[in-house]
Amino acid sequence: MSVQVWTYLLVGITFSLYIGIAIWSRAGSTKDFYVAGGGVSPLANGMATAADWMSAASFISMAGIIAFAGYDGSVYLMGWTGGYVLLALLLAPYLRKFGKFTVPDFIGDRYYSNTARIVAVFCALIVSFTYVAGQMRGVGVVFSRFLQVDINTGVIIGMVIVLFYAVLGGMKGITYTQVAQYCVLIFAFMVPAIFISFQMTGNPIPQLGMGSTLNDGSGTFLMDRLNGLSTELGFAEYTDGTKSVIDVFAITLALMVGTAGLPHVIVRFFTVKRVKDARKSAGLALLLIAILYTTAPAVSVFAKINLIDTVSNEEYSLMPAWFKNWEETGLLTFDDKNKDGIIQYVADQDKNELTVDNDIMVLANPEIANLPAWVIALVAAGGLAAALSTAAGLLLVISASVSHDLIKKVFKPSISEKGELWAARGAATVAVVIAGYFGIHPPGFVAAVVALAFGLAAASFFPAIVLGIFYKKMNKEGAIGGMIVGISLMLFYMAKFKLGWLGEIPDKSEWWFGISPEGFGTVAMIVNFVVALVINRFTPEPPEDVQEIVENIRIPSGAGEAVDH
Amino acid sequence: MSEKQKKATAYWKENVRYLFILLFIWFAVSFGAGILFKDALNTIKIGGFKLGFWFAQQGSIYVFVVLIFVYVRLMNKLDKKYGYNE
Numbered sequence: 109m110s111v112q113v114w115t116y117l118l119v120g121i122t123f124s125l126y127i128g129i130a131i132w133s134r135a136g137s138t139k140d141f142y143v144a145g146g147g148v149s150p151l152a153n154g155m156a157t158a159a160d161w162m163s164a165a166s167f168i169s170m171a172g173i174i175a176f177a178g179y180d181g182s183v184y185l186m187g188w189t190g191g192y193v194l195l196a197l198l199l200a201p202y203l204r205k206f207g208k209f210t211v212p213d214f215i216g217d218r219y220y221s222n223t224a225r226i227v228a229v230f231c232a233l234i235v236s237f238t239y240v241a242g243q244m245r246g247v248g249v250v251f252s253r254f255l256q257v258d259i260n261t262g263v264i265i266g267m268v269i270v271l272f273y274a275v276l277g278g279m280k281g282i283t284y285t286q287v288a289q290y291c292v293l294i295f296a297f298m299v300p301a302i303f304i305s306f307q308m309t310g311n312p313i314p315q316l317g318m319g320s321t322l323n324d325g326s327g328t329f330l331m332d333r334l335n336g337l338s339t340e341l342g343f344a345e346y347t348d349g350t351k352s353v354i355d356v357f358a359i360t361l362a363l364m365v366g367t368a369g370l371p372h373v374i375v376r377f378f379t380v381k382r383v384k385d386a387r388k389s390a391g392l393a394l395l396l397i398a399i400l401y402t403t404a405p406a407v408s409v410f411a412k413i414n415l416i417d418t419v420s421n422e423e424y425s426l427m428p429a430w431f432k433n434w435e436e437t438g439l440l441t442f443d444d445k446n447k448d449g450i451i452q453y454v455a456d457q458d459k460n461e462l463t464v465d466n467d468i469m470v471l472a473n474p475e476i477a478n479l480p481a482w483v484i485a486l487v488a489a490g491g492l493a494a495a496l497s498t499a500a501g502l503l504l505v506i507s508a509s510v511s512h513d514l515i516k517k518v519f520k521p522s523i524s525e526k527g528e529l530w531a532a533r534g535a536a537t538v539a540v541v542i543a544g545y546f547g548i549h550p551p552g553f554v555a556a557v558v559a560l561a562f563g564l565a566a567a568s569f570f571p572a573i574v575l576g577i578f579y580k581k582m583n584k585e586g587a588i589g590g591m592i593v594g595i596s597l598m599l600f601y602m603a604k605f606k607l608g609w610l611g612e613i614p615d616k617s618e619w620w621f622g623i624s625p626e627g628f629g630t631v632a633m634i635v636n637f638v639v640a641l642v643i644n645r646f647t648p649e650p651p652e653d654v655q656e657i658v659e660n661i662r663i664p665s666g667a668g669e670a671v672d673h
Numbered sequence: 674m675s676e677k678q679k680k681a682t683a684y685w686k687e688n689v690r691y692l693f694i695l696l697f698i699w700f701a702v703s704f705g706a707g708i709l710f711k712d713a714l715n716t717i718k719i720g721g722f723k724l725g726f727w728f729a730q731q732g733s734i735y736v737f738v739v740l741i742f743v744y745v746r747l748m749n750k751l752d753k754k755y756g757y758n759e
Contacts, residue, residue, distance in 0.1 A: 174730075179726060179729065179730075181730075182707060182708075182729035182730050185729070185730050185734060186707055186729060186733050186734070189734045189737050190703050190733065190737055192737065192741065193695075193696070193699045193737050193741060194699075197692050197741075318721070319719070319720040319722045320720065320721060321721065329720070329721030330721055331722060331723070331726075332721065347715065347723050347726040353709065356708050357704060357708050357709070360703065360708065364703075382759060384748070384752065384758070387741075387744065387745045390741055391741035391742045391744075391745050394737060395742075398734050398735070398737070398738050401734055402731055402734050402735070405731065659681060662681070662684075662685050663681055663684070663757055664748075664752055664757050664758075664759075665752070665758065666759070
């Protein structure tokens with residue numbers, strides 16, 4: 109069977125599975141819709157969190173980014189896993205004990221203020237929309253390459269599927285589809301990695317293969333070979349990187365804190381029964397994520413060596429079929445500058461003739477390594493699972509922010525349970541359509557902004573939530589002031605140094621403290637903390653009953669169910 | 674302060690102490706070994722890995738997972754000690 113047939117088959121089977129699960133687990137109440145009824149087991153929640161978390165970026169792009177960035181790529185590996193330690197230790201158990209439906213719910217109640225709630229809703233919407241647009245685009249790319257449909261049709265198919273199970277099933281439907289999606293995506297990521305690791309090193313475990321010697325009898329370590337190839341072609345040593353230490357530090361911290369502050373991740377911990385389940389579930393989620401995250405850097409090393417070996421100084425006319433296929437998508441381009449018909453892949457931009465998009469490394473890796481057709485098709489199904497699961501989780505946050513935090517809590521508290529459920533479904537539908545629109549007409553800044561969603565989350569939510577739990581006397585004036593200053597500062601820095609909305613983008617040398625826009629969330633977060641604490645000193649203490657709430661969330665017992673009030 | 678409050682304060686103190694210890698390790702393996710002291714550690718090689726690079730792309734992640742499970746165990750024990758388990 110050809111790759112094409114296999115792809116239709118596998119994508120068809122997995123999609124029917126997701127839809128079947130959605131019908132079986134559809135939501136009957138707002139509680140089902142927002143927190144899956146609050147009775148999800150820690151393991152199921154761990155798997156769902158992992159799928160929710162690992163987006164198209166983790167599955168498709170990350171290994172490719174690391175392959176080209178070498179050591180600098182470590183910021184993503186540490187940043188996107190280390191955040192779970194913060195989440196498990198500082199946030200999840202207490203938010204679960206608090207027992208509400210959304211993050212703005214916590215902020216609004218803890219800071220006894222609808223202004224705080226609205227600021228939090230606003231932050232949640234900015235973060236989630238920037239993030240979801242990237243996912244829809246990911247769906248489009250996979251469809252266009254593997255199913256030969258046009259990117260826009262791909263986005264629309266993705267929209268319909270997500271719409272179907274997010275709107276029908278709410279959190280309950282999403283949770284159980286995400287469990288299935290986790291299985292699909294991890295299998296799809298691991299199978300080619302194991303194949304290739306075995307092929308290149310004789311060791312089937314990619315994490316160990318990465319540190320082993322090559323299988324060709326030379327006895328050279330893989331990493332040494334890659335360092336050698338990199339310097340030979342004029343690149344930095346793979347294990348060294350080019351970013352400054354302070355920038356690596358800042359980006360890693362911003363990604364960690366941002367991860368812990370992302371509303372679609374936090375909200376998952378409202379779905380388990382007890383506080384101890386929330387802790388355990390965070391551990392399981394990270395374990396399941398770590399399987400992919402420790403494999404990805406190995407895939408990067410294998411793919412980079414394979415790529416260089418296949419193309420470097422080889423004749424263009426002798427390139428294998430995958431090379432031509434990817435050229436058609438525009439993600440791989442060859443420009444024969446010196447007209448010798450041979451591919452020169454070097455660091456020097458004037459001489460380099462090959463441009464490879466990050467996304468190819470995972471998607472094309474099985475083809476480059478000559479793996480069977482079903483493995484290649486599996487990667488397509490996995491990429492779709494990763495993108496769809498994250499998109500669905502984000503859409504739920506958006507719909508809950510509108511129907512619960514705005515309509516129910518601010519504008520129309522008298523709304524009936526049934527009315528709220530329909531409002532949630534309506535909001536989810538509108539959100540899917542907007543996300544799809546961004547997927548089809550990506551504003552130039554989407555790609556740039558997805559990475560910055562973390563900075564925004566770090567700069568806004570994280571300090572307000574941590575202070576709300578660990579500092580009993582934190583008041584609303586401080587928290588609101590901190591959030592507004594934090595997110596505004598981050599937006600300003602993005603606009604100035606990344607998007608160029610305030611005139612020409614200044615040179616790197618003008619970065620504040622030498623920190624890139626990706627890492628600036630760290631600075632904005634610190635400013636948020638400082639502003640919050642200073643304002644807090646000069647404004648009245650929070651009322652007695654709020655301080656009691658804080659004492660109460662620190663005690664794990666009696667969490668009960670996630671309640672509306 | 675009532676008996677109940679005293680118990681809650683003592684529980685919270687122990688909890689925060691665990692957090693400090695665990696977060697110190699969290700910081701040491703990632704920001705320490707993986708970033709600040711990476712170059713020094715890179716002079717040590719284990720198999721094909723330079724040690725600093727290994728911490729940045731592999732080791733820190735393994736430690737993160739272990740840290741959360743250690744935390745889960747510690748807290749379950751602490752909950753039991755104070756009668757907050759359920």
